[in-house]
Amino acid sequence: MQGVRLPGDSTVEHVSVSVPEPGPGQVLLRMRASSICGSDIRAIYREHLGHGAEAYQGVVAGHEPCGEVVALGPGTRRLGVGDRVVVYHIAGCGLCDECRRGYAVGCHSPFRAAHGWQRDGGHAEYLLAEEVSCLLLPEPLTFVDGALVSCGFGTAYEGLLRAEVSGLDRLLVTGLGPVGLATAMLGRAMGATTVVGSDPSAERVRLAEELGLVDVGVSDPGALADAVDVSTDGLGCEVAIDCSGNAAARESALRHTRTWGRCVYVGEGGSVSFDVSNLLIHKQIRLHGSWVTSLLHMEELLERLVRWELHPEVVVTHRFSLDQAAEAYRVAAAGEAGKVCLVWED
Ligand SMILES: [Zn+2]
Numbered sequence: 001m002q003g004v005r006l007p008g009d010s011t012v013e014h015v016s017v018s019v020p021e022p023g024p025g026q027v028l029l030r031m032r033a034s035s036i037c038g039s040d041i042r043a044i045y046r047e048h049l050g051h052g053a054e055a056y057q058g059v060v061a062g063h064e065p066c067g068e069v070v071a072l073g074p075g076t077r078r079l080g081v082g083d084r085v086v087v088y089h090i091a092g093c094g095l096c097d098e099c100r101r102g103y104a105v106g107c108h109s110p111f112r113a114a115h116g117w118q119r120d121g122g123h124a125e126y127l128l129a130e131e132v133s134c135l136l137l138p139e140p141l142t143f144v145d146g147a148l149v150s151c152g153f154g155t156a157y158e159g160l161l162r163a164e165v166s167g168l169d170r171l172l173v174t175g176l177g178p179v180g181l182a183t184a185m186l187g188r189a190m191g192a193t194t195v196v197g198s199d200p201s202a203e204r205v206r207l208a209e210e211l212g213l214v215d216v217g218v219s220d221p222g223a224l225a226d227a228v229d230v231s232t233d234g235l236g237c238e239v240a241i242d243c244s245g246n247a248a249a250r251e252s253a254l255r256h257t258r259t260w261g262r263c264v265y266v267g268e269g270g271s272v273s274f275d276v277s278n279l280l281i282h283k284q285i286r287l288h289g290s291w292v293t294s295l296l297h298m299e300e301l302l303e304r305l306v307r308w309e310l311h312p313e314v315v316v317t318h319r320f321s322l323d324q325a326a327e328a329y330r331v332a333a334a335g336e337a338g339k340v341c342l343v344w345e346d
């Protein structure tokens with residue numbers, strides 16, 4: 001079968017590999033959608049900068065896979081051939097405290113392996129997955145919806161859960177890349193009454209506005225303070241979530257969090273410095289870090305998306321075939337697009 005690897009010099013490499021056989025507790029999936037995540041660009045495509053959980057081991061890329069079961073290994077207990085599944089993209093040991101919590105992302109064991117990082121990912125015709133990592137994709141969600149949940153929307157949902165977003169809150173989202181767009185969409189569904197979004201890319205702000213995901217979009221960082229003041233009567237947002245990983249945006253997220261509010265850092269990488277007394281302590285703010293999500297929360301999100309009648313795929317601006325992976329990565333790396341997804345049509 002055909003697959004794609006990322007050499008780490010802003011190119012993609014097409015390779016031919018054999019179709020894997022499912023072992024005990026494993027399933028073989030035919031890929032139907034496999035999206036590109038910001039982490040793929042940051043830590044693999046441009047350069048291989050990761051260590052530990054982010055060390056790329058030359059495998060087939062893609063950690064947002066969604067497909068259908070075509071073969072079952074011995075001892076599988078839940079799935080059947082033809083099932084449509086989302087893959088929680090990290091296989092953990094199943095035995096450590098983080099795995100027991102359902103957060104295989106935090107698994108401490110040397111057996112931990114993320115698809116697209118340490119074990120083959122979704123940028124190939126077939127994917128070998130652990131049955132325990134697969135979540136049934138409910139109708140009417142599409143394969144593209146499912147791919148987006150497997151990392152980005154799951155990550156956004158977890159950040160919102162951590163902030164306990166509800167109808168009591170107004171929400172600020174800094175960074176309107178795919179995770180930021182997801183945070184705005186799900187934050188509103190969870191009750192946020194006003195959503196303010198900021199991103200230095202005017203394209204991304206326009207996309208968020210066109211999709212109706214934000215009430216107020218800001219592309220000029222200097223205009224954010226006024227926009228938040230106008231939207232919140234000068235009080236600040238009860239919840240702010242940074243999805244950018246940018247130092248200035250992290251500082252603004254905290255700055256525009258209301259006293260006694262909650263601020264969550266979801267965007268990865270880099271560093272931040274801020275005036276701790278004035279921005280955090282004296283405002284009695286709860287500041288959280290949030291990394292990916294749990295198996296249970298991802299399953300819960302799939303159910304809720306159906307009830308909310310939401311389709312994550314609306315944030316997809318570019319679809320490509322596997323053959324066009326080089327172009328797909330180029331578009332994703334340019335940082336102007338919404339979500340970029342590889343798809344397999346029938
Ligand atoms: Zn990701």
Ligand SMILES: [Zn+2]
Pocket residue numbers: 092093094095096097098099100104106107108109
């Ligand atoms: Zn573990």
